Amino acid sequence: MNDDILQEIGATFAYGGVGIALMAIGYLVVEVMTPGKLGKQIWTEGNKGAALMLAVKLFSVGIIVTTAIVTSDDDLSAGLIDTAVFGGCGILLMVFAFLLLDVTTPGKLGATLVDHEGTGAKIHPAGWVVASADLGVAAIVAGAVS
Numbered sequence: 001m002n003d004d005i006l007q008e009i010g011a012t013f014a015y016g017g018v019g020i021a022l023m024a025i026g027y028l029v030v031e032v033m034t035p036g037k038l039g040k041q042i043w044t045e046g047n048k049g050a051a052l053m054l055a056v057k058l059f060s061v062g063i064i065v066t067t068a069i070v071t072s073d074d075d076l077s078a079g080l081i082d083t084a085v086f087g088g089c090g091i092l093l094m095v096f097a098f099l100l101l102d103v104t105t106p107g108k109l110g111a112t113l114v115d116h117e118g119t120g121a122k123i124h125p126a127g128w129v130v131a132s133a134d135l136g137v138a139a140i141v142a143g144a145v146s
Contacts, residue, residue, distance in 0.1 A: 007076075010076075011079075014076065014080055015065075015069050015079070015083060018065070018080055018083050018084050018087070019061075019062065019087070021084075022064075022065055022083075022084070022088070022091065023062065025061075025088075025091055026054075026057045026058055026060075026061045026091055026094075027054065027057070027058070029057065029095055030050075030053050030054050030057050033098060033110045034050060034110040034111070034114045035108075035110060035111050035114065036114065038050055038054065042054065047114055048122065049113045049114050049115075049123050049124055049127045050114045052123055052128075052131055053113055053114070053127065053130060053131070056130070056134045056135060057094065057134055059135070059138075060090065060094060060134040060135055060137065061087060061090060061091065061138070063135075063138040064086055064087050064090035064138050064141045064142055064145070065083055065086075066142075067086075067141075067146055068082050068083040068086045068087065068145050069083055071145055082145075086141060086144075090137060093137045094133070094134050094137045094138075097133045097136075097137050098130060098133070098134075101126075101129065101133060105126065109126065109130070112124055112126055113126060113130060
């Protein structure tokens with residue numbers, strides 16, 4: 001293998017590591033913002049509201065990370081830093097958007113989203129609003145990165 005291929009493989013793993021770490025932070029954010037154990041709610045109880053919240057958060061982080069990678073300089077170190085910084089900004093902005101929705105809507109938003117009618121079998125309509133807010137924030141941050 002030539003050095004270029006080895007460098008590209010190394011960059012792929014480095015960016016992948018940063019992206020996975022940011023998605024793990026996104027998971028933790030959803031875990032903190034909703035009552036109960038997220039993993040149990042999704043994988044054991046089949047809670048669709050919790051699954052929607054997590055899926056959109058992870059997808060949104062992925063959009064931001066992908067844009068940061070695509071627009072990064074050829075310098076790997078600077079690109080990794082940019083990716084981590086913009087990914088972190090995106091997560092913080094998604095938290096801010098969630099908290100803003102929480103204070104402007106009735107009840108506790110996190111509880112409403114994961115406990116629709118006490119079963120988690122249905123997605124509360126507010127889940128789609130939160131999902132749209134996360135995707136909107138991701139698009140805004142991605143636009144800012146590019």
